[in-house]
Amino acid sequence: MVHGRVSRLSVHDVRFPTSLGGHGSDAMHTDPDYSAAYVVLETDAEDGLKGYGITFTLGRGTEVVVCAVNALAPHVLNKDLGDIVGDFRGFYRQLTSDGQLRWIGAEKGVVHLAAAAVLSAAWAPWAKQEGKPLWKLLVDMDPQTLVSCIDFRYITDVLTEEEACEILRQSQVGKKERVEEQMLAHGYPAYTMSCAWLGHPDATLKQLCSEALKDSWTRFKVKVGANLQDDIRRCQLIKNMIGPEKTLMMDANQRWDVPEAVEWVTKLAEFKPLWTEEPTSPDDILGHAAVSKALAPLGIGVAIGEQCHNRVIFKQLLEAKALKFLQIDSCRLGSVNENLSVLLMAKKFEIRVPWGFPVCPHLGGVGLCELVQHLIMFDFISVSASQDRMCEYVDHLHEHFKHPVLIREASYMPPKDAGYSTEMKEDSVKRHRYPDGEVWKKLLTAQGN
Numbered sequence: 519m520v521h522g523r524v525s526r527l528s529v530h531d532v533r534f535p536t537s538l539g540g541h542g543s544d545a546m547h548t549d550p551d552y553s554a555a556y557v558v559l560e561t562d563a564e565d566g567l568k569g570y571g572i573t574f575t576l577g578r579g580t581e582v583v584v585c586a587v588n589a590l591a592p593h594v595l596n597k598d599l600g601d602i603v604g605d606f607r608g609f610y611r612q613l614t615s616d617g618q619l620r621w622i623g624a625e626k627g628v629v630h631l632a633a634a635a636v637l638s639a640a641w642a643p644w645a646k647q648e649g650k651p652l653w654k655l656l657v658d659m660d661p662q663t664l665v666s667c668i669d670f671r672y673i674t675d676v677l678t679e680e681e682a683c684e685i686l687r688q689s690q691v692g693k694k695e696r697v698e699e700q701m702l703a704h705g706y707p708a709y710t711m712s713c714a715w716l717g718h719p720d721a722t723l724k725q726l727c728s729e730a731l732k733d734s735w736t737r738f739k740v741k742v743g744a745n746l747q748d749d750i751r752r753c754q755l756i757k758n759m760i761g762p763e764k765t766l767m768m769d770a771n772q773r774w775d776v777p778e779a780v781e782w783v784t785k786l787a788e789f790k791p792l793w794t795e796e797p798t799s800p801d802d803i804l805g806h807a808a809v810s811k812a813l814a815p816l817g818i819g820v821a822i823g824e825q826c827h828n829r830v831i832f833k834q835l836l837e838a839k840a841l842k843f844l845q846i847d848s849c850r851l852g853s854v855n856e857n858l859s860v861l862l863m864a865k866k867f868e869i870r871v872p873w874g875f876p877v878c879p880h881l882g883g884v885g886l887c888e889l890v891q892h893l894i895m896f897d898f899i900s901v902s903a904s905q906d907r908m909c910e911y912v913d914h915l916h917e918h919f920k921h922p923v924l925i926r927e928a929s930y931m932p933p934k935d936a937g938y939s940t941e942m943k944e945d946s947v948k949r950h951r952y953p954d955g956e957v958w959k960k961l962l963t964a965q966g967n
């Protein structure tokens with residue numbers, strides 16, 4: 519079991535100027551600078567153990583998340599990591615139920631993003647001291663211990679602790695084969711979002727798409743939603759390049775009202791997208807149900823999740839059959855703890871619909887690929903055992919991580935290094951710290967700031 523008392527919490531505002539190249543841009547987030555509130559927990563453990571946690575942001579506003587992390591610090595400081603992970607449910611509850619801070623949450627928005635980073639910073643050393651990558655730590659954990667990390671508050675009407683344990687027990691069958699014959703041999707299938715950000719001109723889109731085809735990618739997502747004529751032109755362009763056999767998905771990032779979403783996507787139906795992502799506000803469960811119902815006859819599913827605050831929203835989306843593809847996000851939800859509850863709920867709800875709510879996580883951001891890869895490995899091996907899932911991939915900023923993702927033949931290969939892959943390179947953090955890192959000093963001076 520992990521040990522070491524948390525002696526210091528530091529949190530860094532780390533930003534990458536991705537907006538300069540239009541990378542990461544969509545119909546609502548036109549100039550994202552992929553950024554992170556990066557948490558480092560130092561301990562008094564003799565091995566010099568540190569915990570690294572990350573939450574993804576878009577540039578401005580990272581300083582607000584940094585503030586929220588600092589506000590949560592008293593819940594972590596001077597605690598023994600063994601006590602934290604030994605009662606992970608209690609620690610999750612403590613962070614998310616702070617009697618004053620919960621008023622500006624609770625379990626949503628900035629404080630929840632901050633809680634996710636702190637929780638991840640506690641998961642990372644646990645895996646590290648056990649000498650396992652996080653996915654393996656989860657896969658090897660006995661069901662009782664695993665569910666003891668989950669806060670079931672607000673979801674016991676659809677998933678109890680006993681049911682969650684039962685799901686995990688049942689999926690013991692075939693686990694060894696899923697690890698060895700599937701994940702270690704072939705990895706977890708992925709799709710690429712890197713070619714078709716909204717701010718990419720057509721020439722860039724073409725070039726990136728042809729490179730992706732050469733690299734064996736068979737599934738592509740394109741940003742839509744700002745201008746219908748542009749969408750038609752860009753979808754046509756991609757479809758011409760990838761051909762009818764390869765898969766296309768569309769992502770509107772909450773741009774439309776409900777009727778507008780149905781009308782707009784119907785006009786793009788000729789490109790046969792597998793899904794339309796975030797057609798409208800992520801808070802509008804019934805709106806998504808209406809869009810799902812209207813688009814089902816066209817064979818287009820609804821995907822949503824990257825801005826769904828917490829497990830309660832997912833519970834409702836599942837109950838209302840408002841989505842077809844469920845997109846967890848390792849930082850939007852309360853780290854591994856809350857993601858586990860959503861994975862298990864998706865499994866529980868599987869029997870309600872013929873398509874079974876495939877979990878296809880969100881990864882468009884810095885560090886998300888590094889984190890979520892652990893969750894999908896665990897999901898496939900210990901929960902879903904389902905072959906018809908895929909995970910997003912974006913080809914940005916991996917070089918800043920100590921243990922970057924490894925993609926082979928358009929699949930995520932299981933990470934081998936012990937830990938949660940959350941640690942960034944010291945030099946990258948130093949150079950990209952906002953506003954005093956060398957990269958920003960130069961940029962801000964050039965902009966006359």
Ligand SMILES: C[C@H](O)[C@@H](O)[C@@H](O)[C@H](O)C(=O)O
Nearest residue numbers: 542543544547550711881882
């Ligand atoms: C601002 C971000 O890049 C988003 O556009 C991105 O996360 C996106 O929605 C995605 O699905 O990858």
Ligand SMILES: [Mg+2]
Nearest residue numbers: 769795796824
């Ligand atoms: Mg998206």
